[in-house]
Amino acid sequence: MRAILEGSHTVAEAVKLCRAQVVSAYPITPQTHIVEALAQKAANGEIQGEFVRVESEFSAASVCLGAAACGARAYSATTSQGLLLMAEVLFNIAGMRLPMVFTIANRSVSAPLNIWNDHQDSMTVRDSGWIQLWAEDCQELMDMHIQAYRIAEDHRVYLPVLVNMDGFILTHTYEPVEIPTQEEVDAFLPPFDPLFKLDPKDPVTLGAYVGPEKYHEVRYCLNESVEEAKPVIVEVAESFRKTFGRFQGDLLEGYQLEGAETIFIAMGSLVGTLKDTVDRMRKAGHPVGLLKLRCLRPFPGAEIHDAVKNAKNVIVLEKAISLGGGHIVATELRSAFYGRMPAPRIAGAVIGMGGRDITAESIEKVYQRVVEGGEEFFWADLKEEVLQEA
Amino acid sequence: MIQIRLHGRGGQGTVTAAELLASAAFDDGREAQAFPAFGVERRGAPVQAFCRISDASIRTRSQIYEPDIVIVQDTTLLGVVDVTGGLKSGGTLLMNTERDPKELGLNGDFRVVTVPATKIAMEILGRPITNTAIMGAFAAATGAISLEAIERNIKGRFRGDLGEKNVACAQRAYELVKGKEKK
Numbered sequence: 322m323r324a325i326l327e328g329s330h331t332v333a334e335a336v337k338l339c340r341a342q343v344v345s346a347y348p349i350t351p352q353t354h355i356v357e358a359l360a361q362k363a364a365n366g367e368i369q370g371e372f373v374r375v376e377s378e379f380s381a382a383s384v385c386l387g388a389a390a391c392g393a394r395a396y397s398a399t400t401s402q403g404l405l406l407m408a409e410v411l412f413n414i415a416g417m418r419l420p421m422v423f424t425i426a427n428r429s430v431s432a433p434l435n436i437w438n439d440h441q442d443s444m445t446v447r448d449s450g451w452i453q454l455w456a457e458d459c460q461e462l463m464d465m466h467i468q469a470y471r472i473a474e475d476h477r478v479y480l481p482v483l484v485n486m487d488g489f490i491l492t493h494t495y496e497p498v499e500i501p502t503q504e505e506v507d508a509f510l511p512p513f514d515p516l517f518k519l520d521p522k523d524p525v526t527l528g529a530y531v532g533p534e535k536y537h538e539v540r541y542c543l544n545e546s547v548e549e550a551k552p553v554i555v556e557v558a559e560s561f562r563k564t565f566g567r568f569q570g571d572l573l574e575g576y577q578l579e580g581a582e583t584i585f586i587a588m589g590s591l592v593g594t595l596k597d598t599v600d601r602m603r604k605a606g607h608p609v610g611l612l613k614l615r616c617l618r619p620f621p622g623a624e625i626h627d628a629v630k631n632a633k634n635v636i637v638l639e640k641a642i643s644l645g646g647g648h649i650v651a652t653e654l655r656s657a658f659y660g661r662m663p664a665p666r667i668a669g670a671v672i673g674m675g676g677r678d679i680t681a682e683s684i685e686k687v688y689q690r691v692v693e694g695g696e697e698f699f700w701a702d703l704k705e706e707v708l709q710e711a
Numbered sequence: 712m713i714q715i716r717l718h719g720r721g722g723q724g725t726v727t728a729a730e731l732l733a734s735a736a737f738d739d740g741r742e743a744q745a746f747p748a749f750g751v752e753r754r755g756a757p758v759q760a761f762c763r764i765s766d767a768s769i770r771t772r773s774q775i776y777e778p779d780i781v782i783v784q785d786t787t788l789l790g791v792v793d794v795t796g797g798l799k800s801g802g803t804l805l806m807n808t809e810r811d812p813k814e815l816g817l818n819g820d821f822r823v824v825t826v827p828a829t830k831i832a833m834e835i836l837g838r839p840i841t842n843t844a845i846m847g848a849f850a851a852a853t854g855a856i857s858l859e860a861i862e863r864n865i866k867g868r869f870r871g872d873l874g875e876k877n878v879a880c881a882q883r884a885y886e887l888v889k890g891k892e893k894k
Binding site: 327593679681 | 729730734744745746748770772774776
């Protein structure tokens with residue numbers, strides 16, 4: 322059925338269709354509507370699972386940890402400060418190899434307080450062992466959550482997944498979405514089949530102490546597992562295409578790459594604006610293309626190189642910064658490209674922090690600065706008058 | 712593509728109005744997108760919302776700087792927010808006021824359409840929530856969405872008596888619009 326609904330409600334509907342058994346979350350703007358809708362669905366009996374109200378995001382993540390350890394399909398959603406408060410538990414969940422899916426309604430971090438979209442929150446937990454997927458629009462959010470549970474629970478992966486959606490830009494947008502039936506989702510996503518679980522009849526300890534003689538190897542294995550998720554993510558996207566007839570990319574999605582001399586790389590809802598901008602720039606005679614980074618972790622460095630290697634310039638547009646360290650995705654890309662030939666020039670712009678609107682004109686200006694001005698790493702759309710005040 | 716920018720104050724249902732427009736357009740077989748841009752989330756603060764309606768799928772997510780149609784739910788915003796900023800040549804400004812379009816002193820290459828939405832809402836709902844009246848006026852002023860689709864969507868959003876009353880608001884506004892003829 323095709324319906325028009327808010328992005329947050331699309332996510333709640335997806336979580337319902339995925340038959341989450343334990344939902345625990347604490348409300349925070351702009352994630353609130355997801356949790357409200359799930360609480361309502363639980364109260365109406367539409368969700369068979371349990372909705373556990375908690376006093377903080379730390380507890381929400383901990384409830385999910387416990388639930389998954391007992392073999393339940395767990396779900397939470399948060400953003401910004403809430404995600405930061407969860408951070409300790411996130412590392413534990415990945416380290417304990419507990420599959421689950423959390424939605425992050427991406428928002429800037431304090432201080433200063435700002436409730437609007439950028440990607441700083443999820444970028445800060447990129448080393449936690451969670452797979453990170455980034456959605457372009459509400460349809461992809463519906464489809465990505467269904468895929469995310471299948472990826473997470475696949476016995477070859479067995480890791481948690483963060484599904485990222487731009488706060489406000491997607492959470493609060495009404496747009497049409499094709500909603501699959503429960504039967505279709507059930508056929509694609511079988512019940513969670515835990516490899517191990519807490520059971521009083523067969524007691525085990527999870528996440529116990531490991532000394533220097535083995536910890537090194539445990540972390541090695543965890544890293545290998547995150548890397549090895551790549552083919553499964555690709556396989557699940559392909560299987561989804563076969564079942565539902567929709568495909569929004571696997572690790573990546575290319576757009577107008579044929580003959581592109583300059584290729585933009587971006588994550589999240591900016592990709593939609595970029596697609597229209599690429600069309601507009603192509604009409605104006607600029608040979609540009611676009612690569613959507615759909616999966617940030619595991620980082621598809623070799624796959625990106627393969628997709629863009631024949632271009633002259635790659636421009637990474639990102640809504641986060643490693644303070645004192647530079648542009649995050651662009652830096653990872655340079656690292657992944659080092660020693661590979663051919664070697665396009667890699668440039669990057671920090672753009673749209675704290676909800677600064679990104680227009681086709683902002684993107685075209687970035688293109689001019691890189692392609693005509695020869696600039697490499699910079700911040701787009703800086704207001705000189707505000708800098709003067711500071 | 713038709714691009715609509717809505718101006719109101721927190722609590723007036725500006726965001727809901729954008730959502731209802733998108734929803735009604737979808738019901739009419741079009742593609743649609745609606746989203747808000749809050750300043751601060753509190754009653755009385757200036758609020759903007761945006762709506763795009765198109766026959767093709769909508770991918771762009773930037774805010775709307777050159778609208779075809781501007782909707783103003785509260786005339787006290789006139790001195791505070793540049794409501795006509797970027798309004799396209801030949802576009803439409805739909806304003807909630809009891810005054811006649813000519814009395815507003817708004818000059819530009821656009822037509823001004825007025826509707827007494829607050830008066831209608833107070834009479835029918837007993838509360839100054841104007842979004843459903845504005846919807847009816849939008850249908851009358853632009854023809855971009857049918858009144859029938861708007862009525863169906865209002866009933867889908869507000870159940871029972873509240874739905875009937877809100878449909879009455881839309882219908883009454885549809886009749887009372889001033890200035891809809893091309894100037």
